[in-house]
Structure formats: C-alpha cells, structure tokens
Amino acid sequence: MSLPRTGRRVLVSGASRGLGRAxxxxxxxxxxxxxVHYGSRAEEATATLAALPGDGHTLVxxxxxxxxxxxxxxxxxxxRLGGIDVLVNNAAVNTPHPPATTAYEEWVAAWRQHVDVNLLATAHLSHLAAHRMIEQGTGGRIVNIGSRGAFRGEPDHxxxxxxxxxxxxxxxxxxxxxxPHGIGVASLAPGFFTTERVAHRLSGAEGEAIRTQSPYGRVASxxxxxxAVLWLASPESEWSAGTVLDFNGASYLRT
Incomplete structure (x- = not known):
C-alpha cells in the first residue's frame, strides 16, 4: 500500500489559531x-475544528x-483518527529574550521553554508518528515548520x-x-507571514520595513x-525528502 492523496489521517500540532488553523x-x-492539537487555547481550537470542511476531524x-x-x-x-499518515510539527514558542537586557534566570527559562517545545516536542512527536506509520505499512509524511531565522539570526529571540x-x-x-519505510520528512523555513498574533506589527514604520525585506513588497499569508506544507506532505513530494524549503519571498537568500 502507498500513501493516498486524500482521506489521510493528519495530526497538526499547535493548530488552535494562526498558521496551525490555516x-x-x-x-x-x-x-x-x-x-487539531492545542496546548492551552481550547476555545480557539474548538472554533478551528468547527470551521473545518468535511467530517471525521477531532480535537486533541x-x-x-x-x-x-x-x-x-x-x-x-x-x-481517534484510526492511525496517522501525516504529521505537521507546527507547535512552537517565540518569546523575546535579548541577551544584553534579559536577566539570567529569565534567559535560562526562555531557553528551556524553547528547547522543550520547539525541538524536543518535534523530536518526540516525529518518533511516535513514525512508529505508527511503520506499523501501518503505508508510508507517510512528516513536515516540520522551521524558520528563516535559523539562517539569518534572531537577535532578540x-x-x-x-x-x-x-x-x-x-x-x-x-x-x-x-x-526505507516510505516516510518522507522535510522542513519548511518561512519568512514573515501574517497571522492575528503579529498583524499589529504590519502597521506603521515597522510594517513597511518588514514588507520591504522582500522584493515583492509584501509578506506571505x-x-x-x-x-506549501500541503505539497510537502503529498505523495508526489517523496523526492523532496531531506529538504529545507526556503519560503520567504526572496527576503533572505542563503548560499
């Protein structure tokens, strides 16, 4: 058996709002x-679930x-889904902790939180989902949401x-x-994209500076x-396994 194009069983972490909802x-x-996974925003996750077309979806x-x-x-x-065919590791934290002005105790706590959620949760969910996919014998896809910031630096984060x-x-x-088990794993490294959480940053001078980072003069939705994630999770994307796909509107070009 091979990975189907539709009717797959998909776990999206951090799906209560923003990119996870999309x-x-x-x-x-x-x-x-x-x-639809959520950590603490049960009400928003419930709204995400209620708005999904089709049936068979669930809240976790x-x-x-x-x-x-x-x-x-x-x-x-x-x-609840009857198995897992696709895992999207989207859950993440991103709280500011500029090194020059952050107290040491807050610095340590910020690093612990980021490592636990952004890295270890991704590793643990990937291991668990991969074993499910191997047992099912139908292959699968794991897509990790990375960031342009991994390459260009995040001075305040x-x-x-x-x-x-x-x-x-x-x-x-x-x-x-x-x-070898038919499981394709890839990462997406997006630049700035708009969600309700960051929409306020797109007004005024800061918004103009953010938009001009890209020659398109805008940010992604x-x-x-x-x-892009949907394609990376598709059966046709197998040969993209191992890629880190830049998705930043040419706002940062790495060599």
Missing amino acids: LAHAFATNGDKVA GGDLSTPDGAAIVASQAAE PAYGATKAAVHALGQSLAVALA AEEVAA
Missing part, C-alpha cells in the same frame, strides 16, 4: 481527516513540552533561531533514517505557507 483547513479542504489537547504529554497527544490522535536550526537538522537526519 494548515488544518488546507488538509481538511484536501479531503483529509485532521486532528495536551502539553507537548513533556515526553509524556507528547505521547498522550500522539496516542489520542491515532486512536536567539533560542528561537537556534531551535529552528536544530529542527532543520533533525528533519534531515530523520529523512535519511525513515526513507498563512494560507500560502499552508499550501
């Missing part, structure tokens, strides 16, 4: 069944910052940039390890990012 909607529109709550929490989320998603770079490296290691 991801859930893109897969549901494609005809897939989606497990859980704290991904602990190994046990990740195991519960993966188990519940697999049980160094732990975010560092953990996203680690996520990219993790994806490449998993791509090699899991390819969450729906554009979700469309």
